[in-house]
Amino acid sequence: MSSTNATALAIEGLHKSFGKLDVLRGIDLALAEHEVVCLIGASGSGKSTLLRCVNLLEPINAGRIVLHDEEITAGGVDVNVVRRGIGIVFQSFNLFPHMSVVDNVTLGPRKALGLPREDAERHADELLARFGLADKRGEYPDRLSGGQQQRVAIVRALAMQPGLLLLDEVTSALDPELVAEVLEVISELAGEGMTMLIATHEMSFARDVAHRVCFLDEGVILEEGPPEQIFGAPREPRTQQFLQRIVRAGRL
Amino acid sequence: MVLVVRAPGWPDVKQSFLNRDVFDDSFPDIARAFFVNVKIFLIAEVFILVFALFLAILRGLPGPVFFPLRLFATVYADLFRGIPTILVIYILGFGVTALQLPGVPVSPLFWGTVALVLVYSAYVSEVYRAGIESVHPSQSAAARSLGLTHGQALRFVVIPQAVRRVIPPLLNDFIGLQKDTALVALLGVVEAFRQSQIDVAATFNYTPYIATSILFIAITVPLARFTDWLIARDKRRQQAGRMA
Numbered sequence: 001m002s003s004t005n006a007t008a009l010a011i012e013g014l015h016k017s018f019g020k021l022d023v024l025r026g027i028d029l030a031l032a033e034h035e036v037v038c039l040i041g042a043s044g045s046g047k048s049t050l051l052r053c054v055n056l057l058e059p060i061n062a063g064r065i066v067l068h069d070e071e072i073t074a075g076g077v078d079v080n081v082v083r084r085g086i087g088i089v090f091q092s093f094n095l096f097p098h099m100s101v102v103d104n105v106t107l108g109p110r111k112a113l114g115l116p117r118e119d120a121e122r123h124a125d126e127l128l129a130r131f132g133l134a135d136k137r138g139e140y141p142d143r144l145s146g147g148q149q150q151r152v153a154i155v156r157a158l159a160m161q162p163g164l165l166l167l168d169e170v171t172s173a174l175d176p177e178l179v180a181e182v183l184e185v186i187s188e189l190a191g192e193g194m195t196m197l198i199a200t201h202e203m204s205f206a207r208d209v210a211h212r213v214c215f216l217d218e219g220v221i222l223e224e225g226p227p228e229q230i231f232g233a234p235r236e237p238r239t240q241q242f243l244q245r246i247v248r249a250g251r252l
Numbered sequence: 253m254v255l256v257v258r259a260p261g262w263p264d265v266k267q268s269f270l271n272r273d274v275f276d277d278s279f280p281d282i283a284r285a286f287f288v289n290v291k292i293f294l295i296a297e298v299f300i301l302v303f304a305l306f307l308a309i310l311r312g313l314p315g316p317v318f319f320p321l322r323l324f325a326t327v328y329a330d331l332f333r334g335i336p337t338i339l340v341i342y343i344l345g346f347g348v349t350a351l352q353l354p355g356v357p358v359s360p361l362f363w364g365t366v367a368l369v370l371v372y373s374a375y376v377s378e379v380y381r382a383g384i385e386s387v388h389p390s391q392s393a394a395a396r397s398l399g400l401t402h403g404q405a406l407r408f409v410v411i412p413q414a415v416r417r418v419i420p421p422l423l424n425d426f427i428g429l430q431k432d433t434a435l436v437a438l439l440g441v442v443e444a445f446r447q448s449q450i451d452v453a454a455t456f457n458y459t460p461y462i463a464t465s466i467l468f469i470a471i472t473v474p475l476a477r478f479t480d481w482l483i484a485r486d487k488r489r490q491q492a493g494r495m496a
Contacts (some may be wrong), residue, residue, distance in 0.1 A: 055397055109399065
């Protein structure tokens with residue numbers, strides 16, 4: 001897939017450390033337009049850090065990241081402009097608790113893109129309606145269920161019309177019965193051709209939605225391939241171990 | 253209470269502190285003078301809220317480039333919290349006016365108010381800073397991830413949440429300020445405290461001090477209740493669903 005389509009995102013030789021702790025130790029990864037890539041791996045393997053680096057929320061130590069032919073890790077790049085084109089959804093939602101749902105969704109378009117409030121709200125209302133949140137537009141985040149909050153967070157990211165969406169374990173903080181509603185939204189986006197890089201612990205979801213799965217282990221991509229191969233016939237012993245643990249936990 | 257009323261000196265104290273006639277005579281003058289306190293308080297408060305926020309923002313600027321500004325804000329807070337308020341009032345009120353610089357006001361009221369602004373801004377900036385630091389970094393990250401600048405993230409996401417959290421300690425400082433407006437009397441400004449001193453000197457009776465105290469309480473208590481109401485309203489609005 002990546003050989004025929006244009007490249008949406010290319011990560012080359014990415015290193016990131018926090019003090020003495022090397023979290024990412026040379027990541028190479030490319031996403032084609034409309035491709036969905038799932039990152040799996042144990043906690044602490046660097047999945048979240050990788051996503052935060054792509055969104056330039058963490059400065060990197062070495063390597064480069066290229067988004068739609070622009071090297072976003074180069075000096076002199078306006079990080080605010082870069083981030084407008086990349087949506088990120090966090091594990092803990094990170095909605096703004098002092099703002100209503102519609103204000104959460106329109107803040108980026110109004111302040112970062114300079115859209116007039118009416119236009120931003122019209123677009124926000126369309127998105128909210130599409131994801132079954134139309135009646136929640138005036139609510140404050142704390143009044144919503146976790147699943148609703150996470151869907152609002154996804155809508156907030158989509159309101160910027162990003163070319164790339166990063167999802168950082170978006171269902172990990174949810175009660176089990178709320179996971180499905182969020183995963184359905186993501187599957188729908190995948191079906192529409194949204195380019196996505198997804199860190200997840202939901203293996204069956206990764207199997208269904210991903211075009212490609214990458215297994216991260218101690219800061220490197222140890223194994224990558226189509227989901228059938230990674231989940232069906234993993235080659236690396238570490239991958240096999242990891243998946244066995246997941247199966248034993250009843251998560252696959 | 254009983255102990256006070258049955259104390260041997262109680263009749264004298266009652267006569268010299270709780271004299272109804274003296275109270276009635278002095279109260280109108282003191283109440284008029286109290287408007288000066290209210291004026292100082294209101295004007296100073298506006299400048300403090302703005303200046304202190306500015307200092308708190310300086311202190312939170314990221315990166316080595318802004319080190320001098322961070323240092324300035326830190327030294328400022330240390331300095332003006334360290335010097336007794338009364339000395340700042342004396343130094344500005346008598347020192348700056350004595351310079352006789354052309355165009356610089358010589359009014360003791362002006363310099364007294366400036367001194368209060370400088371001192372209380374140092375305290376309030378620390379309150380703001382505590383509030384800003386109490387907002388989880390993930391909030392700022394979420395705002396920045398939408399493409400907002402550092403300033404926009406502060407303005408629309410961090411500071412609104414920070415201010416809501418520090419309203420009680422802010423009020424604490426407001427009440428302190430309201431009371432410290434009496435210190436401006438030391439420069440010769442006739443405000444409520446100075447007026448009560450004048451009345452005390454004229455009548456040899458301390459009741460005017462009680463009258464002044466009542467006036468101060470009449471302002472600070474409603475202010476405290478108003479703040480409680482503000483906080484409760486905010487909680488209700490954000491969290492009603494969770495309680496239900």
